[in-house]
Amino acid sequence: MSASRSAAMHPSIGNRPDPAQATTRGTARDRAYGMLDAASSNLGKSAPMSEETAPAGRVLAIDDEPEILDTYEAILAKQGLRLTRAETLDEGMRLAVSRPFDVLLLDRNIGYDLGTDAVPELKSQAPGLRIIMATAHRDTEAAMEALRLGIDDYLVKPFSPEQLRIAVARQLEARRLNVKVAALESQVKPASGSAGDLDSRSPTMQQALAMAKQVARTGANVLILGESGTGKNVMARAIHAWSPRAAGQCVTVNCPSLNAELLENELFGHRKGAFTGAQDSSEGRVAQADGGTLFLDEIGDFPMVLQPKLLRFIQEKAYERVGDPVTRQADVRLVTATNRDLATMVERGEFRQDLFYRLNVVAITLPPLRERREDVLDLARGFLTRFARDYGCPARRFSDGAEALLRDYPWPGNVRELQNVVERAVILCPEEAIDREQLSLGETASAAPSLNSAVGSDISLEQLERQHIEAVLARAETLDQASTILGIDASTLYRKRKAYGLK
Numbered sequence: 477m478s479a480s481r482s483a484a485m486h487p488s489i490g491n492r493p494d495p496a497q498a499t500t501r502g503t504a505r506d507r508a509y510g511m512l513d514a515a516s517s518n519l520g521k522s523a524p525m526s527e528e529t530a531p532a533g534r535v536l537a538i539d540d541e542p543e544i545l546d547t548y549e550a551i552l553a554k555q556g557l558r559l560t561r562a563e564t565l566d567e568g569m570r571l572a573v574s575r576p577f578d579v580l581l582l583d584r585n586i587g588y589d590l591g592t593d594a595v596p597e598l599k600s601q602a603p604g605l606r607i608i609m610a611t612a613h614r615d616t617e618a619a620m621e622a623l624r625l626g627i628d629d630y631l632v633k634p635f636s637p638e639q640l641r642i643a644v645a646r647q648l649e650a651r652r653l654n655v656k657v658a659a660l661e662s663q664v665k666p667a668s669g670s671a672g673d674l675d676s677r678s679p680t681m682q683q684a685l686a687m688a689k690q691v692a693r694t695g696a697n698v699l700i701l702g703e704s705g706t707g708k709n710v711m712a713r714a715i716h717a718w719s720p721r722a723a724g725q726c727v728t729v730n731c732p733s734l735n736a737e738l739l740e741n742e743l744f745g746h747r748k749g750a751f752t753g754a755q756d757s758s759e760g761r762v763a764q765a766d767g768g769t770l771f772l773d774e775i776g777d778f779p780m781v782l783q784p785k786l787l788r789f790i791q792e793k794a795y796e797r798v799g800d801p802v803t804r805q806a807d808v809r810l811v812t813a814t815n816r817d818l819a820t821m822v823e824r825g826e827f828r829q830d831l832f833y834r835l836n837v838v839a840i841t842l843p844p845l846r847e848r849r850e851d852v853l854d855l856a857r858g859f860l861t862r863f864a865r866d867y868g869c870p871a872r873r874f875s876d877g878a879e880a881l882l883r884d885y886p887w888p889g890n891v892r893e894l895q896n897v898v899e900r901a902v903i904l905c906p907e908e909a910i911d912r913e914q915l916s917l918g919e920t921a922s923a924a925p926s927l928n929s930a931v932g933s934d935i936s937l938e939q940l941e942r943q944h945i946e947a948v949l950a951r952a953e954t955l956d957q958a959s960t961i962l963g964i965d966a967s968t969l970y971r972k973r974k975a976y977g978l979k
């Protein structure tokens with residue numbers, strides 16, 4: 477619990493009647509005004525919260541007295557926050573579980589109901605929601621009750637507008653940090669690739685960039701196409717960064733790394749007890765991306781059985797958590813990417829046509845690196861500088877021979893392969909200039925030894941594994957088949973394929 481609690485104390489608290497006792501408490505208007513009056517007396521007790529620094533967020537207030545809600549609304553409006561109001565506990569609960577809110581202002585006594593009774597259900601149904609309880613209890617009792625229930629903060633009535641604003645701002649900040657930590661934990665942090673990295677000398681790439689910037693301003697769904705390693709992830713993050721949703725989260729979900737059940741759970745969340753092992757509720761990625769962007773990578777691998785749910789979410793912005801009948805809403809912009817031919821998949825009945833149309837509102841195709849050779853050296857030099865700095869290595873430039881090889885090589889694994897090649901060369905190079913031998917391109921290209929001759933020879937386990945996976949992928953018809961042959965699950969294969977820059 478935060479220190480705003482102490483700021484919320486009022487000198488006359490011990491003499492205040494409990495608002496539950498309607499006969500002794502005066503009118504709601506008196507108390508609402510009392511709250512504003514208290515503002516003048518309490519102002520200066522704590523540092524005022526600047527309106528510019530106040531975080532944006534979604535606040536719900538449940539109080540049976542409209543005047544109090546009016547007062548909350550007026551105070552929070554000055555902070556740039558829009559309040560959603562509920563005058564009964566039932567209505568408030570319905571809103572809290574069906575729409576994503578960041579902070580709940582919960583009155584302890586709502587008509588004949590106790591707001592505190594709803595807290596366990598709220599914690600389970602709306603995980604992540606920060607709860608501030610407004611109470612007329614004495615401070616120690618309120619603290620005990622809040623601690624027992626796991627409430628995030630409380631305000632003892634009457635409190636000043638400043639106290640309310642500080643308490644809400646703190647909880648919004650806590651919520652923002654929680655969401656950020658969750659997103660960072662779940663997303664493998666990309667090694668590189670920001671919007672700025674996308675600058676290009678290639679006319680085809682420049683066209684793709686211009687289109688991406690134009691569509692970023694709208695809320696339209698975007699489908700990014702291109703071979704593996706061409707920068708589709710980088711482009712998706714750039715579209716988010718260029719969009720009016722940039723302040724929200726850009727949440728990535730890798731479709732092939734999860735089976736249909738896990739993916740549904742990952743996307744839409746689940747209710748506590750929905751399945752064995754579901755000890756807590758989870759809000760899911762869609763809720764995390766509310767107000768931001770949801771990036772579904774490798775959408776061609778999105779399971780057929782789950783496609784109707786995604787379609788409905790796109791059409792209605794509505795979804796249900798696994799094991800939970802409550803319909804929720806989230807305002808999410810969808811960006812998807814694939815290196816597969818979705819149109820052909822639709823023809824073969826492997827992908828729903830209606831979903832394809834919904835995703836393919838604007839399609840942006842990234843050219844393979846061999847078709848934008850003019851960018852190879854700029855990219856390679858950028859990687860060299862970054863890896864030499866990160867690893868503290870002496871490499872500063874490429875020799876003329878190395879530059880010629882970089883320009884001529886076909887780069888079947890695209891930018892990812894180039895990045896891997898330069899990283900390895902930087903680590904291995906003991907001097908300032910990286911020479912063509914240190915690029916080891918012979919090894920990764922045609923000069924690679926055959927597997928039979930490689931076993932038992934002077935090559936590392938990693939090289940052997942890479943070659944074996946590459947060979948199996950080349951002959952298997954599906955990723956599932958390849959993972960069965962290799963004896964690893966699809967998600968492990970997915971990760972290894974990415975790490976080795978394999979198609």
Ligand SMILES: Nc1ncnc2c1ncn2[C@@H]1O[C@H](COP(=O)(O)OP(=O)(O)OP(=O)(O)O)[C@@H](O)[C@H]1O
Pocket residue numbers: 666667668669670673674675702703704705706707708709710711773813814815855891892895974
């Ligand atoms: N323009 C760029 N500048 C710097 N790094 C880049 C650029 N484009 C791609 N990369 C890097 O190359 C790697 C592959 O990029 P990315 O993951 O975006 O490709 P992808 O097309 O999404 O691949 P896949 O289809 O396998 O998911 C990443 O490490 C990324 O940071």
